[in-house]
Amino acid sequence: MRRLAPTLRDDGVNSDLIFLIRTILAACKEISFRLTQGELAGVLGSTLNENIQGETQKKLDIVSNQLIKDVLLESGFVRSIASEEEEHVVAGDPNGKYIVAYDPLDGSSNIDINSLVGTIFSIHLADDQLPADDDRQFLKPGSAQVCAGYVLYGPSTMLALTTGKGVKIFTLDKTHGGFLLTHDQVTIPKDTQEFAINASNQRFWEPPMQQYINDLLAGKEGPREKNFNMRWIAAMVADVHRVLSRGGLFTYPTDHKNPEKPYKLRLLYEANPMSYLVEQAGGISSTGYERIMSIQPESLHQRVSVILGSENEVRTCEKYHQP
Template sequence: MSLGATLKRFLESETTGRQIGGEVASIIENISKASIELAQTISFTPPVEKTEDELAPGADLQRPLDTLAHNLFETQLCNSPASMLVSEELDGLKELGGESSLCVTLDPLHGSANIETNMSIGTIFSIIDIDRATPGDPLDAINSGELLAAGFFVYGRQNTLTLSCGNGVSIFSFNPATSQFVLIKEHVCIPQGQKEFAINTSNYRNWDSGVRHFVDDCISGRDGPLGADYNMRWNASLVAEAYRILIRGGVFLYPGDSRQGYENGRLRFLYEAMPIAFIMEQAGGKAIDGFERILERKVTSLHGRVPLIFGSVDMVKQAGEYFTNDPTENTRFPLFASRNLLRN
């Protein structure tokens, strides 16, 4: 596919010949339409003054713009073949009008707290072919399904869509002159060897020893155990971090820690960690919870949280060794929480 091709043309090429390819393409196109409207709304949204309640630590607050974003996507998805929707802004799984077996997971506006500081925010989604014949809990249908596609939008200097339909990763940029997303990068491959890590070091005192030792050794630079100088990044925006790693390489870490409510980190598994992990692996990278692949985990709750490490294979493996082999690991708060509950 040549650079400059429209998203529609790309999807026609990408999904031709697949049993449900046309339905997947239609859903992605509808999601992209909602993202265009959302980006326009964000660009003209004045900053909202924070209240004391909004500053409460660890709270997932639902701002008016979060609700608006969800409504935009839900409206478009109701006009698509999608049959089910899981959204951060919904308590449970919602039945849509589509007759397909496709379920959409959605974080409609990730990082909405960053709007006041004009930082990049975005939307994360995935499309799962679920087994609707599975009796009982809908989670069983999701766990027995197949992840077909995932993507995320970044609303910033450029409005971009990073997308994988299971055949590598491509990046699109919105062209306001034509009101279309056009292909700007294809066959994205995460660079290896980039000595760069992203973690919120203000939580250092709450981490287990493995996390602390990894960060300490990175900061020690060429005179330390790792024998190289490392840069540190932290944008407090998952979509911005993911985009940067796809382009530059390195590793992102959001571990669990000793604070109440942070034992499993803060990122949601189904509609944040899982789509990002899918994209990272499709770009030749790796995504783990500290012990196992994110994509090998089972969904135990629609809004369940999971620790997350992703990036280039070399950096993720390097970080993972600290977490699994650290001799002084503090067992009071297992670094990436309990594993046995999520293993078969």
């Protein structure tokens, strides 16, 4: 099995970007270790604080954010960072070539039940015309990403990565601490009979999504004329990993449960990097009305609806949203 750096070099990835990816992974390996220690590491449970999203922070949210933040700022390659846990951009090296947006611990509500969580990251080139501490550094569409990936902390620790030449999956070999290539050129099947959605929100969805899911649940006797299975892990990183592994559709659609927050997922930290991975694997990512990676961000913590996965199924879901 091949190691990370030689694999990326063969894809023409420059040494600076390889070093930056390895820097992020150094923090992720430490997060992985602390997760495996669980209560022994004193990282379980919640704090009394809320993050900028208005969500109660888990202890490991704070630890993970600080681990990634420290290694990135010390790397010398990063001009600016943006985290789901930080209100504003944090300035790094003024000569840094890259900017990094990240969700330090996606699905952190799963920590205390020993279920799947992950780290998501997105890398862009820095804008030389803007200060390092300017939020506008990150107001770029997802199509401008030069790299995106996630690390899934499960029975094994896995990295899904794209630099624009397909998607590769690496597995952490804990005997020597390196990530080894285990799946080359991941491809999402165009058709599927599996979907992931938080069904408890059904009464709050828009009518097009209500009808789409009702038709899936009707099975062979319904208008789709085939049976579908539903899966839901409550961590985007885990549900998207399943889509990359065997196809499917994942969605967190618009809802009116809280009229001030009709969308759940963050464009910069979750939707864009996952969309890049899915598109590079042959899938599609949409809001139901437009391609996610074509959206021009207006703020650091902007949220969007997300429908992504197997091409033909996402296209079908989009048709329900057409006027």
